[in-house]
Amino acid sequence: MNAEEAAPAGPDLSGIPPELSRSMYRDMLTARLLDDEAIALQRQGVFPAYVSLRGQEAAQVGSAAALDTATDFAFPTYREMAVALTMGVDMVGYLASHRALWHGGLYDPMESRFGPVNAVVGGPVPHAVGWALGESLRDGPGCAIAYFGDGASSEGDVHEAMNFAGVFGAPVVFFCQNNQWALSVPVEAQVAGGSVAARAAGYGMPGVRVDGQDVAAVYEATRAALRRARDGGGPTVIEALTYRVNPHSTSDDPGRYRDPAEERRWRERDPITLTRRALERAGHADTDFFDAAETGARAFCEAARDGVGNAPHPAGSDLFSHVYREPTEALRRQQRVWRDEVGP
Amino acid sequence: MTELAVPADQAATATETSMQQAVNAALRTLLAEDPATLVFGEDVGRLGGVFRVTDGLQAEFGDRRVFDTPLAESAIIGLAVGLAMNGWRPVPELQFDGFAYPAVDQIVNQMARMHYRTRGAAPMPITLRLPSFGGIQAPEHHGESLEALFAHVPGLKVCAPSDPADAYGLLLQSVRADDPVIYMEPKARYWNRRAVRLGEPDLPIGASRTVREGRHATLVAWGAMVHRCEQAAELAAEDGVELEVLDLRWLKPIDTDGLAASVARTGRAVVVHEAPLTAGLGAEVSALVTEHAFASLRAPVQRVTGFDVPYPAGPLEPQYLPTVDRILLAVQRTLEF
Numbered sequence: 001m002n003a004e005e006a007a008p009a010g011p012d013l014s015g016i017p018p019e020l021s022r023s024m025y026r027d028m029l030t031a032r033l034l035d036d037e038a039i040a041l042q043r044q045g046v047f048p049a050y051v052s053l054r055g056q057e058a059a060q061v062g063s064a065a066a067l068d069t070a071t072d073f074a075f076p077t078y079r080e081m082a083v084a085l086t087m088g089v090d091m092v093g094y095l096a097s098h099r100a101l102w103h104g105g106l107y108d109p110m111e112s113r114f115g116p117v118n119a120v121v122g123g124p125v126p127h128a129v130g131w132a133l134g135e136s137l138r139d140g141p142g143c144a145i146a147y148f149g150d151g152a153s154s155e156g157d158v159h160e161a162m163n164f165a166g167v168f169g170a171p172v173v174f175f176c177q178n179n180q181w182a183l184s185v186p187v188e189a190q191v192a193g194g195s196v197a198a199r200a201a202g203y204g205m206p207g208v209r210v211d212g213q214d215v216a217a218v219y220e221a222t223r224a225a226l227r228r229a230r231d232g233g234g235p236t237v238i239e240a241l242t243y244r245v246n247p248h249s250t251s252d253d254p255g256r257y258r259d260p261a262e263e264r265r266w267r268e269r270d271p272i273t274l275t276r277r278a279l280e281r282a283g284h285a286d287t288d289f290f291d292a293a294e295t296g297a298r299a300f301c302e303a304a305r306d307g308v309g310n311a312p313h314p315a316g317s318d319l320f321s322h323v324y325r326e327p328t329e330a331l332r333r334q335q336r337v338w339r340d341e342v343g344p
Numbered sequence: 345m346t347e348l349a350v351p352a353d354q355a356a357t358a359t360e361t362s363m364q365q366a367v368n369a370a371l372r373t374l375l376a377e378d379p380a381t382l383v384f385g386e387d388v389g390r391l392g393g394v395f396r397v398t399d400g401l402q403a404e405f406g407d408r409r410v411f412d413t414p415l416a417e418s419a420i421i422g423l424a425v426g427l428a429m430n431g432w433r434p435v436p437e438l439q440f441d442g443f444a445y446p447a448v449d450q451i452v453n454q455m456a457r458m459h460y461r462t463r464g465a466a467p468m469p470i471t472l473r474l475p476s477f478g479g480i481q482a483p484e485h486h487g488e489s490l491e492a493l494f495a496h497v498p499g500l501k502v503c504a505p506s507d508p509a510d511a512y513g514l515l516l517q518s519v520r521a522d523d524p525v526i527y528m529e530p531k532a533r534y535w536n537r538r539a540v541r542l543g544e545p546d547l548p549i550g551a552s553r554t555v556r557e558g559r560h561a562t563l564v565a566w567g568a569m570v571h572r573c574e575q576a577a578e579l580a581a582e583d584g585v586e587l588e589v590l591d592l593r594w595l596k597p598i599d600t601d602g603l604a605a606s607v608a609r610t611g612r613a614v615v616v617h618e619a620p621l622t623a624g625l626g627a628e629v630s631a632l633v634t635e636h637a638f639a640s641l642r643a644p645v646q647r648v649t650g651f652d653v654p655y656p657a658g659p660l661e662p663q664y665l666p667t668v669d670r671i672l673l674a675v676q677r678t679l680e681f
């Protein structure tokens with residue numbers, strides 16, 4: 001798949017309430033600026049490393065905007081910053097993970113209904129199925145959404161999770177961001193048959209491919225999958241075709257494995273530019289709106305940057321506090337050793 | 345205690361009960377007392393599990409509370425993690441110990457760490473029931489001793505009952521606890537009946553139990569090896585050697601105080617386990633005794649264990665496992681030191 005194939009026209013906003021299309025634009029823009037901010041913080045030595053989502057804003061915001069944040073639950077990987085933002089997660093707490101204050105982040109994942117940052121590729125996908133099964137066992141209204149990449153789609157856990165979801169008819173959406181690369185490995189060398197969505201058929205559920213640069217298409221596809229799950233129709237696989245225009249992480253050097261021309265082609269299909277044009281075309285937004293969106297996004301990023309930069313490190317002896325809910329005497333002893341021999 | 349939850353006939357008087365029946369009764373108690381408790385795994389529903397431990401539970405509690413899953417261990421534990429995050433109290437079964445390996449990522453990287461990763465926000469009250477250890481001359485992978493592997497993992501608690509009464513009490517404790525517990529059922533002892541009274545646990549999590557008192561040496565064991573140590577103690581008594589038998593019950597946390605107190609009385613310790621010698625829990629027990637009862641020790645701690653080879657097939661298995669003779673030889677070594 002190349003950039004030109006992926007989206008002929010650009011987002012069609014006709015089926016989306018104007019206010020929603022504007023708020024999705026605001027979230028995409030804020031995520032973009034916050035992503036830039038995070039990269040800068042890494043360059044300044046505030047973050048040891050960062051994983052950029054640039055290019056994937058439409059896939060993340062469009063899918064997250066379809067969630068009901070009162071009832072649903074998202075299970076992210078390490079690259080879903082724009083999902084967190086759209087769901088209203090405390091972004092200082094989110095970025096705390098990248099500042100290496102606490103691996104899972106310092107936001108409350110239960111309160112936020114956005115699971116902890118999870119670095120095991122594919123690992124959280126079965127959790128989404130368990131969560132969803134738990135919801136249907138009590139006839140609850142919620143759905144789970146599992147985020148994962150094209151690389152993760154090779155993991156046994158993802159296949160096991162899809163099969164479990166199919167067998168149980170669990171209300172879960174498997175949302176694959178096929179960003180064409182898993183670190184240095186292109187999707188052609190990753191996904192036999194070329195399509196993650198096609199695998200859904202083998203697990204007895206619909207699989208759909210959407211243009212991941214088209215926020216409207218992503219939103220509509222996710223909304224349809226969630227509606228289906230909520231109505232008892234079971235799981236769906238969505239494969240959003242997108243592109244990781246930045247390196248895998250701030251430690252990566254894509255010059256070793258891919259052609260910069262490919263990156264350039266995808267940069268031209270920038271999801272934020274496409275959405276802005278669509279908003280203008282549909283008459284949903286004017287210059288004042290775009291100016292205000294930018295001012296708001298900048299203020300938000302500034303506050304988040306200051307917040308995460310100033311956030312205190314958890315005390316070392318805090319490490320012992322959460323290993324168990326009911327701590328063992330042996331661990332309490334080690335906590336005392338830490339305080340005596342290491343520090344506070 | 346929820347008096348009603350224990351079948352009246354079992355609560356009132358000692359009854360001949362097998363461990364398989366005791367675990368089944370504990371699951372029944374737990375399913376009855378907390379509607380959030382779920383039992384699931386491979387073949388646990390209509391069949392009642394390959395060891396019949398979940399026999400009748402689906403019929404009694406329905407297929408929402410007790411259900412079969414597809415055959416994939418990693419997803420079974422991943423499912424449990426997600427269910428726990430949605431407020432349930434999962435009690436998954438993995439059919440045989442050797443098939444816990446496909447689930448190790450979910451057990452170690454996810455289940456054991458989720459509470460920590462979320463700074464206590466995500467509840468993780470999962471009890472993984474794992475038919476464990478050898479002694480039934482089963483096919484490859486159907487008899488393994490994984491306690492050292494799991495005891496090494498921060499965030500897990502590990503226990504292994506040795507008799508029906510403890511099997512009942514320890515399972516109640518494990519499932520009611522708000523942390524992930526690996527509950528290892530010694531399959532070699534499933535069918536042995538003992539006259540026991542199934543009741544509420546009378547010792548806290550982490551407490552060992554003195555199965556037999558003695559003053560010449562302490563035998564330390566868990567699971568099926570406790571019974572073997574009792575047999576050894578019985579024989580030694582005929583020669584006037586009085587052996588104390590300490591059932592650790594909990595392999596994480598280990599009852600350091602109980603262990604040290606026993607060795608303080610006897611001055612000698614022999615630790616017995618089925619798992620291979622190297623980096624087995626015998627090494628941990630030995631280190632704890634050295635750290636906490638060094639002044640009382642009159643001989644080095646002896647280890648009687650399996651060997652650093654895979655569990656063997658068929659008739660060699662009984663010879664691989666610690667025998668009464670090898671336990672008595674170790675006792676002799678420590679007494680003659």
Ligand SMILES: Cc1ncc(C[n+]2csc(CCOP(=O)(O)OP(=O)(O)O)c2C)c(N)n1
Pocket residue numbers: 079119120121122148149150151152153179181182183244248
């Ligand atoms: C189980 C596991 N194996 C390997 C890694 C190292 N790793 C981190 S990200 C990554 C590539 C993942 O690619 P993909 O799933 O497509 O997600 P993307 O990074 O493109 O968002 C690898 C190999 C890991 N984190 N987890």
Ligand SMILES: [Mg+2]
Pocket residue numbers: 149150151177178179180181182183
């Ligand atoms: Mg990828």
